[in-house]
Amino acid sequence: MQIRSYQPGDEVAQARIFNTAAATLPAFKPATADEVARRYRTTYADPSSRFYAIDETTGAVVGYALFNPNGRLNYPWCLPGFEAAREPLLAAVLEALTHRGFAEAWAAYRADWSPVLAFFQEHGFESTREMVNFVAEIAALPDTDVPPGLALAALDRDDLPRLLDLGHGLFDDDPERLGFYFWENPYFGPDSLFAIRADQGRGALVGAALAIASAGYADPTRLDAAMPCFRLGALGTERERHKRSTA
Numbered sequence: 001m002q003i004r005s006y007q008p009g010d011e012v013a014q015a016r017i018f019n020t021a022a023a024t025l026p027a028f029k030p031a032t033a034d035e036v037a038r039r040y041r042t043t044y045a046d047p048s049s050r051f052y053a054i055d056e057t058t059g060a061v062v063g064y065a066l067f068n069p070n071g072r073l074n075y076p077w078c079l080p081g082f083e084a085a086r087e088p089l090l091a092a093v094l095e096a097l098t099h100r101g102f103a104e105a106w107a108a109y110r111a112d113w114s115p116v117l118a119f120f121q122e123h124g125f126e127s128t129r130e131m132v133n134f135v136a137e138i139a140a141l142p143d144t145d146v147p148p149g150l151a152l153a154a155l156d157r158d159d160l161p162r163l164l165d166l167g168h169g170l171f172d173d174d175p176e177r178l179g180f181y182f183w184e185n186p187y188f189g190p191d192s193l194f195a196i197r198a199d200q201g202r203g204a205l206v207g208a209a210l211a212i213a214s215a216g217y218a219d220p221t222r223l224d225a226a227m228p229c230f231r232l233g234a235l236g237t238e239r240e241r242h243k244r245s246t247a
Contacts, residue, residue: 001085002054003092006047011036013052013061021077026112027224051092053078053085065089070239071102075109075116090123108228133225151201155193155208157183162205170236181238188212188233210235 011033019030040050046069053063053076063078063085076089097105107125109116121127146152155163160179164171172178183190188210196207212233223229231237 001082001088002056003051003085003088004054006040006050006052010050010052010061010064011040014064017061017064017079018077020079025116026110027226049096051089051096053082053089055082063089065093067093067097067105071097071105072240073097073105073107075107075119086119110226110228112226131228133220133223133231135220146196149200150196150198150206153195153197153201154190155182155195155205159195159205159208163208166205166208167235172239178238182210188214192233 014036015031015033022028023030049068050066051064052061054060055062062082063076065074065076065086067073073093076086076093078085078089094105105125106128107120108131109120111117111130117127157179160175160182164175164178172181182193192210192212194209194211195205198204198206210233217232
């Protein structure tokens, strides 16, 4: 079995492999070569982050695995009969991540994709968190006054050091990158950022929130909440690739 990096045209084989290997999994959605190519122009633009297993007898692509710039990797998908390629594909991805200085690798998949989860667990991956989605009618939410002594105000860029303290372990540790995400994000403006301050709004930051209201974004009541998609505005996912619309 030969493992090589990406070559132009691999999108067609990749879509075919995924559609064949994942077809029986819950809520499976077929991929197209065009979708794969479009993703490569953004998140997975680096050809050296994608690996393909080649059947030495036929020269056909029979499996693939890849990772993105934040260390997230995918399950090594393989055609039936070529499952043995999973091990060398995973090894190639982990070696590339190690070479780039990553101390950890991670993946995110549906909780009901049991074969995928079992593969990662068998290879030393541990489940560290679950993604939970909530939907509520705005009219049904409690209308609670701000507690005495506190006040609702704008969240300013000068609040960034305190925000990092409040969200210790939640946010990206890079202040510059986090500041760009919150105050220079092309998908929402500073008016989406809110703060709770002490001393009637004149004192220290004691709480913060991000609220995005846009009809152009996905309707949460129509989304599959079990899909491991990161939603724009979910605190702690600032470095991830976000789903913003139904398109």
